[in-house]
Amino acid sequence: xxxxxxxxxxxxxxxxxxxxxxxxxxxxxxxxxxxxxxxxxxxxxxxxxxxxxxxxxxxxxxxxxxxxxxxxxx
Numbered sequence: 001x002x003x004x005x006x007x008x009x010x011x012x013x014x015x016x017x018x019x020x021x022x023x024x025x026x027x028x029x030x031x032x033x034x035x036x037x038x039x040x041x042x043x044x045x046x047x048x049x050x051x052x053x054x055x056x057x058x059x060x061x062x063x064x065x066x067x068x069x070x071x072x073x074x
Contacts, residue, residue, distance in 0.1 A: 054067070
């Protein structure tokens with residue numbers, strides 16, 4: 001649901017082509033460290049208009065997408 005937005009932000013952040021970003025892509029494999037993750041989340045919050053408090057470990061794009069979707073149900 002949020003994959004395209006996440007992929008776009010990851011692409012902008014890392015300089016990789018958006019086509020490289022897949023649901024199963026690990027943030028670490030894309031060159032995203034913990035500091036980058038915080039900034040990525042802030043950009044996502046601005047883009048989708050919800051507050052994201054990441055209270056669990058997510059390693060892949062798909063896990064982050066599903067986590068954000070779970071917030072929508074709360």
